Amino acid sequence: MVWIPQIADLADRLGAADLAAALRDPEALHHATAAPVPVALDDPEAGRISGAGVLAAWLAEQEKWRARHEVDIEPVATTVTEKRAVGEWVVHLRGPDGARIGLPVAVAVEPAAALPVRIYHSRWPLLGHHVVRSPVLPYDPDAHASDVVGAYKAALGAGDAAAVVATFAADGYFREPSGDAYRYAGTEVLSGFYKGFFSAGGGIPLKLCTVTEDGTRSAFEYICDRWGDADLPPQAGLAVYTRGGDGLITAAHVYDDVAGPVE
Structure with missing residues (x-):
């Protein structure tokens, strides 16, 4: 609350x-x-x-x-x-x-x-466990993230760790929903992190509900109902991606409580 x-x-x-x-x-x-x-x-x-x-x-x-x-x-x-x-x-x-x-x-x-x-x-920091949250909004098949963020989403869905990491700046980072204790920065660290993410048989295809973009940041609300080989109860989330001067992602912030097959 x-x-x-x-x-x-x-x-x-x-x-x-x-x-x-x-x-x-x-x-x-x-x-x-x-x-x-x-x-x-x-x-x-x-x-x-x-x-x-x-x-x-x-x-x-x-x-x-x-x-x-x-x-x-x-x-x-x-x-x-x-x-x-x-x-x-x-x-x-x-x-x-x-x-x-x-x-x-x-x-x-x-x-x-x-x-x-x-x-x-996430409710993990407050409770010590995930709480599955049903979708807040319906899936919108016409919602699309642009440029590098769209490329990131496609690579995430395909389970392609190298392609995901290629969308980040050299000093870019990914922060999990539980906060800065779960922050992964730099090409080598991100590569290992995403390979672990994709170890459950493939990628994480997200169904977009809204996309909010201002030229620097792209935020999208989504539904996650699959992770690798596992079907999940449909769950709500939001993510925000910040671009640097070279157009690559400098920060990825995720806000969800998705209980997937890989932590």
Whole structure:
């Protein structure tokens, strides 16, 4: 249960002032005399939350949770287009054993969508195990990532470690959903990492739901239902890829809780 108060700022950046106000104070919206703004979000733990009253109660619990876990929120990056914004943060908090942990969180905000706020993060750092999360959005066969990110996705689906690594800059890195303790940088390290990923009989074909690109970063929401030879329960995720000056990937951040045959 991780709410980022700055999510409302993403709605503001998209010109969705009513949605931003509803996210900041849904209770005020609940008592407004004018027609209320439809508000709905999907969270990895709580699932679908809709309606001003339910959202207000959930946000109140979130505020208590942040205080109890001594939460600090570190901004990472924002990818913005005309209709959608994807924000990335690291939530620093006191974990189950009392030690400080950094939990990567990404949020897609799309004011015109039926589900305008979609939160993504792994629950491994919080619980010590994966929790399978059903798809948040439907697969869109017309969604395609461009240039080097499209090449990365194709190589990932094909299980071609060399082709995957070729899309990264020499100092590029991949960060797993559990945070910087699971970060792999440099050509040799990435090569070994992806060979391990593909040791379950092949690649990881992702079904894209949305693509958000601003020229520097490409973010896509996806469904993962196969890993190598294994069929998986369809699971939701989001990934963000940053390009460097040479057009190659300098950073790959994944936000999911996919329970696959290879860890």
